[in-house]
Amino acid sequence: MKADLASTALLRRFEPVIRSTSGDRFYPMDVEPYVRACSLWVQKPGEEAVCVVPDGKLSLDRLSQQPLDEAGAVHFLKLSDVEDIGPDSRGGRLRLFRRRAKDRKEVRQAFRAGRGRLARVGYFSRFVDALYSIALLARGRVPGESAAAASVTYERIMAEHENYRYHGRVLRQDGWIVLQYWLFYPFNNWRSGFFGANDHEADWEKVFVYLSETEEGEISPEWVAYAAHNYTGDNLRRRWDDPEVEKVGEHPVIYVGAGSHASYYAPGEYLTELTLPLPKPMARTTSSIRSFWETKLGQYVGDGGEGGGYFSIPFVDYARGDGLSVGEGGDRAWDEPRLLADPIPDWVSGYRGLWGLYARDPFEGEDAPAGPMYNRDKSVNRAWYDPVGWAGLDKVPPPTETLQAILEQRADIISRCGALRAEIDDKSRRLKKLGTELAAIRDRSHLDAPYEEGARLVAELSGELDRLRARLATDEAVSESLEEYADRLRAGERDPARAHISRAHRPASEDELRVSRVAEGWAAISVSLMLISFVGIAMFEREHLISMLVFSIAFFAFVEAGFRGRLVNLVSSANIGLAVVATLIIIYEFFWQLVVAAVLVVGLYVLWDNVRELRR
């Protein structure tokens, strides 16, 4: 009980302030009323889904029982209001339709998308996006009424008892005290509300604060990590003193993506791209050609296409922070958190199912998420069992342990250097002895075999000594660096706050957002227009099919590049393509002349080089 109070106090001391986007309809809430409003279902392989606990009968305690469990079964919750409002009945459908229309109108009034996501990315991405949208018709997805039904349920719950609550957990790992803030939203309406990738019932998001503790028990915040989509690792976390981490007192501020509820450090519009990688052999070939082009030919390659992913589907996360804010200094205050303390509540550890509708989407984007402890496949969530590693903090000791870690590492290296020196001395002596032995038996025909064996041993030993000396030199340099690092730390110096970040998620800049309506319009119609023009050419210009296709592709590419400010890249790429073709033609037409010319050039060069040497 005392531990719970201490945990709650710690959680409340650093609890985040969330700033949502105007137009967002769902905010972090307690799971209990949500579960009460749901029914529990089981989907067994090859069978229809079965309701095992009807709405009104479900509670957090019953949730953990997971009835009718068997291999391949998927348990999931369903927001009861979809059925209550009754999409099966005509009146129910009408009510839901009206509700959707009302929601859309309200969102339209509160939220304007601004520059369309499609205008921010390239042609291929827009083409792949069109395919993605078409695929959504065939994939399992959350029905259109669900967002409206969730909205009705959420409003009802809030009318009964308005609550803004997070689920908190405090744990110690690798010297860190980790404060986990699990935020539960009843619905993710990113796709239907904000042109995003998916909709799903229920949404679990998380924000972690990492604290260090001195021997005297003094606690100080060191790092924070905000979850955004499925990202993990170093780029997720920020140091507490990083200027990007906005704070209200000791409370970090989170800018929440509209509909997606992804968490960001700064307000703005984030381009989130789902990158589709090239097949491995093709990626390898592309990488080799790129490397040859850049290193051997000294050509400029820019920074595109790294990592083998060339097609991406763009989505924009609107985290503007201009909507309702919850927490310190916000529009609403947090209610008392629901603790996920030891022993872990059964509804967390016992229920491995999904927290909303199971849409049977093969890409899983439209399926509801599992609870904080599990992944959708029922494996344990890394953020739950290894929150330090999840944010890439497992290689970083807490400040109170850093100096000690450095000194220990240096002591290890010094001891290794001692051992290396002894080994080098020993092997060096052996090498000298072998060398003298070799000198003694050289040019003695009856000792040819031992001479060859000795020469081999000398070469091996010499190589090994070289490696050992190189390693010793490196270790000594590392040891010196560690000593300097320790001195800097003793002097109170710290590493740069953002040294660990390789690719920070940044909101779109003002320049990127500034675009004409014409560019937006072009982005919206260009893919369809191109496909229609191809069909038109195929139907009416068969005589000039190739040239017309080339001309139309060139036209679309030129206009596109103009709108996107990529004219230089387009011209450069087109020129390279033409140059390759022209080179092949020249080689084809003048192969032997080129060979003769090359031989002549080499001969003249050798002659010039030799004559120059003679004249010295």
Added chain:
Amino acid sequence: MEPDRTSCRTVKVIGVLLILEVIGLIAIGVFEFSQVHWRGLDLESPQHQAVEVGVFALFIPSGVLTLLAALSFLFLRRRGWLLAAIAQGLSLAVSLWLYSLFQPGYVYPIMAYCVLIILYLNSRDVRVAFLPRRGSGASYEG
């Protein structure tokens, strides 16, 4: 936006190379035109020599663009890069098109020269010399 001193030489070299290209185009054009017996033209002949020479006029737009780019480079304007690249692309495209139709002899030296200039324009040193400097607000696009 003027280039810094270190890239001045690169910019001037490109300018000179482009001037040489224009001179070469004019020389080829004059030579080809002088080879045709304009009075005894026989358009039915399988050689189509006059047509082959006539279509050389297609190089006029790219030649003008090349000249403008060259002057732009010589007066140290960064914006000439895009102009030069478009001119080279245009010359090469015309050459390849003519090659696919008549295979006239003059397209080969033009193709070879354009390939070299394209590679030079796209070389890392040249591209870096023309990249906009951070915070300068200069446009690479011209």
